[in-house]
Amino acid sequence: MPSKFKPAERLKQIAPSGIRRFFSLAKELPDIINLSVGEPDFTPPSHALKAGWQASQEGKTHYAPTNGIPELLEALTQRAYRDYGLNYNPSSETLITVGATEAIFSALMGLTNPGDEVLVPDPGFVCYAPCVALAGGTPVFVPLREENGFKPSIDDVMSLITDKSRVIILNYPNNPTGAVLSFDEMAALAKVAVEHDLIVISDEVYEKIVYDNAKHYCVATFPGMRERTLVVNSFSKTYAMTGLRVGFVYGPEELISPLWLVHQYIVACVNVLAQHTALAALEGSQDFVKKMVREFDRRRHLVHKRLNEIEGFNCTLPKGAFYVFPNVKHFGMSSEKFAEFLVKKAHVATVPGSAFGRYGKDYLRISYAAAYEQLEEALNRIEKATKKLKRTEKAF
């Protein structure tokens, strides 16, 4: 007899990530150049990997405290003081999570009630809206418009706030646009959060990956913000440790406690060997990060310049993260169709902007976390393939 099994009703509100779809398509073609995935193509610093291995030899393979190993919690609070001048208690105001992903999920599960509205960026990182929906909340999309440098306008934010608004998710430097907020822009958002009593979940995983004269401002440092902000961060991007799954959150005890409770029941604790690897990465030389960011910068200029030389692309120069987000509407097809076209005809995998929300529909996300030579080859292929598009197929 066939099973009557059906997935839970709550899953009707979410769909598989559009990034994974293009990542899977990419795997089907042997010569594909994959610019769809958001992870550095670097190997983590060797001293960090050695520390993880060393920990395994010392038998550090048992459960750790739910919130994290004390040495890493302590090092993280020192980091917060060093980088932001903020004091967090290591045992009650800091939590080590399974990447930023779990931190965001646990935070939303711990802090939102059915009917609560959560302001999320659009385009925005793929997990925000589904996590809000799984937590029973309602995502409210804040448009990030190209004409505004992909930054939220205060008027838009104000117009979307209602008496049900409870949380706003910020993500600077931003995925997928690479936008970074100035001091004044962050201050203006902070003021809105204070005035409307919003909790802020600030996803700062690209904090260390900024270019030119751009500076990252942690939103918790603004007046009235420490007490209402969860600062979410991760070792994934800064130390090229995406597969080790170590993230962390700072916040006041009232906001960390609910998150901790969810975290306790879904993960128990974070992989201990990975925590030791992360600890060594944090305490050792930071030259690795500097070198990686220098290399990303070189690639950023290459991709930005070459794309703008190809008829049909319109690409702004991002100030952070490792993505460009060119406007491709001149090609006269949806970003989904255009990304498929690039897979089939150029053998280059990217992600359609529509995977990041409605306001991303005219764009393509191209990750430049791939080797320089691969990027050169990908851009040659894109140029060749798009030249072959009949003029009538292009809207220019």
Ligand SMILES: Cc1ncc(COP(=O)(O)O)c(C=O)c1O
């Ligand atoms: C903005 C943003 N937040 C969070 C994550 C997930 O990070 P982690 O690997 O720490 O879960 C990503 C990964 O691409 C991201 O781009």
